[in-house]
Amino acid sequence: MIRLAIQKSGRLSEDSLALIRECGIDLPDTKNKLRCVAHNFPVEILFLRDDDIPGYVADGTADLGIVGLNVVEETRKPVEVAERLGFGTCRLSIAVPKTFEWTGLEALNNKRIATSYPNVLQDFLENAKISASIHEISGSVEIAPGIGLADAICDLVSSGGTLLSNGLKEVQVILQSEAVIIRDTALSPKKTALLDQLKFRIRSVHRARNFKYILLNAPNEQVPAVIGLLPGMKSPTVLPLALSGWSSVHSVIQEDQFWEVIEGLKAAGAQGILVVPIEKMIL
Ligand code: PRT
Ligand code: ZN
Secondary structure: OEEEEEEOOOOOHHHHHHHHHHOOOOOOOOOOOOEEEOOOOOEEEEEEOHHHHHHHHHOOOOOEEEEEHHHHHHHOOOOEEEEEOOOOOEEEEEEEEOOOOOOOHHHHOOOEEEEOOHHHHHHHHHHHOOOOEEEEOOOOHHHOOOOOOOOEEEEEEOOOHHHHHOOEEEEEEEEEEOEEEEEOOOOOHHHHHHHHHHHHHHHHHHHHHHEEEEEEEEEHHHHHHHHHHOOOOOOOEEEEOOOOOEEEEEEEEEHHHHHHHHHHHHHOOOEEEEEEEOOOOOO
16 A cells, blocks of 8 residues: 545645546545545545645655645655656746846845745755845735835746736746655655556556547548658558548547648548547557
């Protein structure tokens, strides 16, 4: 049995549970639970506050955790990042009032910066040889300049809407973040094997999200041209249609090549093009 800690309620909770389920792990009803054991995989899920997760993983109470990289960096616990998960993406940035004349990082010398990330900010400022005073506050960091508490802030940004509505502008990104799986550095071989199984499933889910399954019909003489346009996994499947002189071609294409390929296929005489999502993709 491996223990995985995830955020109880917050921005990462839903995506963490969804990923676990997409990996084929069947959980009982998780509402109002602090822990639960999966039905079909030897994993126990612990529901915790995100800030506590690195500590629990570091001391071995949990084996794995899903948490923002920003929290991992700030808590400075001795854990390893085992996998990046691609959700909860945001950045930790320095922002100043719109009226602040930004001439570069030196403009922060002798200024007061409010943040909930004093450790990450301190490392950044030290590296950049800037001497500013850090005011740690635990929430509503964006209002600090407006109420005279600080000259600048360092906080998480995703859309930038919160900065804008508080009259602030982003001037320096100091960390790009996303949800990650962290692991206890001293996992037993059995638990390491379970982690590897989980990573394999997560990668299959991620790969599948980037690809689409495509089916189309084409006149037989156009099949080579159609195949030439499909950058498939190996080689496309070609099946004869009941209608003589026509074939059905099946393949896999990447989401980002999608429109470009579709245009080319239509021009090559393909008809009845279907593009469908893939649930898992095992290479
Ligand atoms: O209760 P608990 O301690 O578990 O949760 P929490 O309140 O500390 O964290 P939560 O749920 O707010 O965030 C969890 C994680 O989500 C963070 O640690 C980040 O890794 C990630 N994440 C992604 C974000 C954002 N995007 C985000 N935009 N966390 C916070 N924000 C906040 C930011 O602090 C700011 O107030 O959203 C505002 C900015 O958003 P925009 O879109 O207006 O730029
Ligand atoms: Zn938190």
